[in-house]
Amino acid sequence: MNFLRAKGRPSKALVTREKIAEAALKIIDKQGYEKLTMARIAREMGVGPSALYNHVENKHELLILVEDAVMAQVDASLLDAALAGEVSVRYALEVWARSYRDVFARHYPLVEVIASTPVSGAPRAVKMYEKLAEVLAFAGVESAQILPRIIMLESFIYGSAFDANAPQEIFEIPEDGDVEVPYLRSARAAWLEKLSAAAIKEHKAANPFAEDPFQTGLAALLADFLPAVPGEQPPSK
Amino acid sequence: MNFLRAKGRPSKALVTREKIAEAALKIIDKQGYEKLTMARIAREMGVGPSALYNHVENKHELLILVEDAVMAQVDASLLDAALAGEVSVRYALEVWARSYRDVFARHYPLVEVIASTPVSGAPRAVKMYEKLAEVLAFAGVESAQILPRIIMLESFIYGSAFDANAPQEIFEIPEDGDVEVPYLRSARAAWLEKLSAAAIKEHKAANPFAEDPFQTGLAALLADFLPAVPGEQPPSK
DNA sequence: ACCTGAACACCGTTCAAGT
DNA sequence: ACCTGAACACCGTTCAAGT
Numbered sequence: 001m002n003f004l005r006a007k008g009r010p011s012k013a014l015v016t017r018e019k020i021a022e023a024a025l026k027i028i029d030k031q032g033y034e035k036l037t038m039a040r041i042a043r044e045m046g047v048g049p050s051a052l053y054n055h056v057e058n059k060h061e062l063l064i065l066v067e068d069a070v071m072a073q074v075d076a077s078l079l080d081a082a083l084a085g086e087v088s089v090r091y092a093l094e095v096w097a098r099s100y101r102d103v104f105a106r107h108y109p110l111v112e113v114i115a116s117t118p119v120s121g122a123p124r125a126v127k128m129y130e131k132l133a134e135v136l137a138f139a140g141v142e143s144a145q146i147l148p149r150i151i152m153l154e155s156f157i158y159g160s161a162f163d164a165n166a167p168q169e170i171f172e173i174p175e176d177g178d179v180e181v182p183y184l185r186s187a188r189a190a191w192l193e194k195l196s197a198a199a200i201k202e203h204k205a206a207n208p209f210a211e212d213p214f215q216t217g218l219a220a221l222l223a224d225f226l227p228a229v230p231g232e233q234p235p236s237k
Numbered sequence: 238m239n240f241l242r243a244k245g246r247p248s249k250a251l252v253t254r255e256k257i258a259e260a261a262l263k264i265i266d267k268q269g270y271e272k273l274t275m276a277r278i279a280r281e282m283g284v285g286p287s288a289l290y291n292h293v294e295n296k297h298e299l300l301i302l303v304e305d306a307v308m309a310q311v312d313a314s315l316l317d318a319a320l321a322g323e324v325s326v327r328y329a330l331e332v333w334a335r336s337y338r339d340v341f342a343r344h345y346p347l348v349e350v351i352a353s354t355p356v357s358g359a360p361r362a363v364k365m366y367e368k369l370a371e372v373l374a375f376a377g378v379e380s381a382q383i384l385p386r387i388i389m390l391e392s393f394i395y396g397s398a399f400d401a402n403a404p405q406e407i408f409e410i411p412e413d414g415d416v417e418v419p420y421l422r423s424a425r426a427a428w429l430e431k432l433s434a435a436a437i438k439e440h441k442a443a444n445p446f447a448e449d450p451f452q453t454g455l456a457a458l459l460a461d462f463l464p465a466v467p468g469e470q471p472p473s474k
Numbered sequence: 475a476c477c478t479g480a481a482c483a484c485c486g487t488t489c490a491a492g493t
Numbered sequence: 494a495c496c497t498g499a500a501c502a503c504c505g506t507t508c509a510a511g512t
């Protein structure tokens with residue numbers, strides 16, 4: 001692979017777990033997840049593919065490394081602000097959730113990894129969950145309810161990350177179809193008309209159709225376990 | 238591959254799209270998604286792998302076939318009952334959503350396929366969406382709100398399907414870790430204690446921890462856009 | 475301990491040849 | 494139109510050899 005380096009152990013380690021995550025993220029950003037192969041990651045680092053196996057057990061473990069790095073991109077700064085009493089818990093969780101969804105919309109192949117792997121392998125993910133648990137406790141959520149509320153929010157966020165990646169035409173039905181779908185067709189037309197007026201041109205998410213479902217759902221889930229804040233305006237619908 | 242059959246076109250087609258989906262589901266049920274390869278599907282049908290390419294463009298298109306077959310396993314019978322006025326829309330959607338989640342918890346690798354592929358390629362999925370749109374219209378949801386409410390529910394269902402597959406120990410943190418996570422640890426302990434009393438032994442879902450987040454979240458999302466039914470008891474928390 | 479380089483058992487997919 | 498069978502360009506992973 002590398003024609004300049006002799007065989008055998010180099011005087012200084014060429015590969016580290018941090019450098020692997022870094023190289024992987026570079027490839028993901030530039031070429032996408034389909035191109036994320038052991039060979040490409042190794043090439044990006046200037047070593048042979050087998051060199052990676054001195055630092056990770058297999059590709060799944062490598063993806064956990066990437067997951068943890070991606071987790072650190074989530075904006076959890078308002079969670080601290082909420083603990084300091086500077087913003088409401090409701091608002092802090094809304095901003096956090098939106099950032100979480102946006103980050104994993106770009107990295108949706110990792111959702112399966114996070115959802116199926118013990119968090120303990122991803123220290124920065126653990127840190128985020130710890131902060132979240134603290135915020136919910138601070139907000140008065142009873143102890144046994146903290147984890148199920150976090151999981152509830154996360155489930156919605158993960159699903160919404162997928163939805164944000166959906167093509168705009170996902171609910172488009174060709175006219176010539178042999179089945180009649182009048183309700184679906186008119187529902188889509190009505191929504192499209194409403195959207196084209198406002199949200200499409202600003203398209204906050206990748207998919208403008210993803211905005212309302214996420215915003216409305218998030219507000220409903222938060223309202224369910226957070227006490228209403230007096231003087232705060234209710235989420236606009 | 239098959240040593241008994243001569244080359245060339247057989248008198249009767251050996252492969253059809255229906256048979257492909259059938260063979261794929263058989264493999265998924267018995268060996269799981271990791272083992273779902275073109276070669277194995279072909280082998281199950283007694284043909285060579287390349288024979289499949291006369292019926293599907295590529296593996297992704299094959300997965301859409303599977304998706305559509307799996308969609309048909311979702312229990313949508315109560316949606317009809319709701320339209321007939323036999324049960325409340327709320328209850329019908331709850332049963333539908335639970336079935337949907339259970340089915341795709343078993344088939345979570347398909348979630349990415351559904352979420353990223355136009356529904357028009359999956360006729361049975363279209364049928365389900367049409368029925369859903371009709372039910373929401375029947376319940377008085379305004380036209381432009383029907384599709385965003387469906388997507389909102391679906392996002393939560395997909396995320397919950399992943400969560401149902403999570404290992405029980407996903408939030409377990411080893412004692413010897415170098416980071417302190419007191420809030421997360423006590424939140425987990427409190428929930429575990431509450432759960433072990435009741436839900437663990439009956440474990441409706443694969444993962445008993447998935448039950449409360451799903452039930453509570455679903456109720457909150459439904460309550461947000463369905464008018465309260467007088468005389469119906471509110472969802473127990 | 476940590477690299478190289480060859481090798482292995484698979485993947486999905488293509489395509490000429492055949493009826 | 495629809496199959497076979499050989500082939501291709503990859504995959505992730507293993508392991509002896511080397512320092």
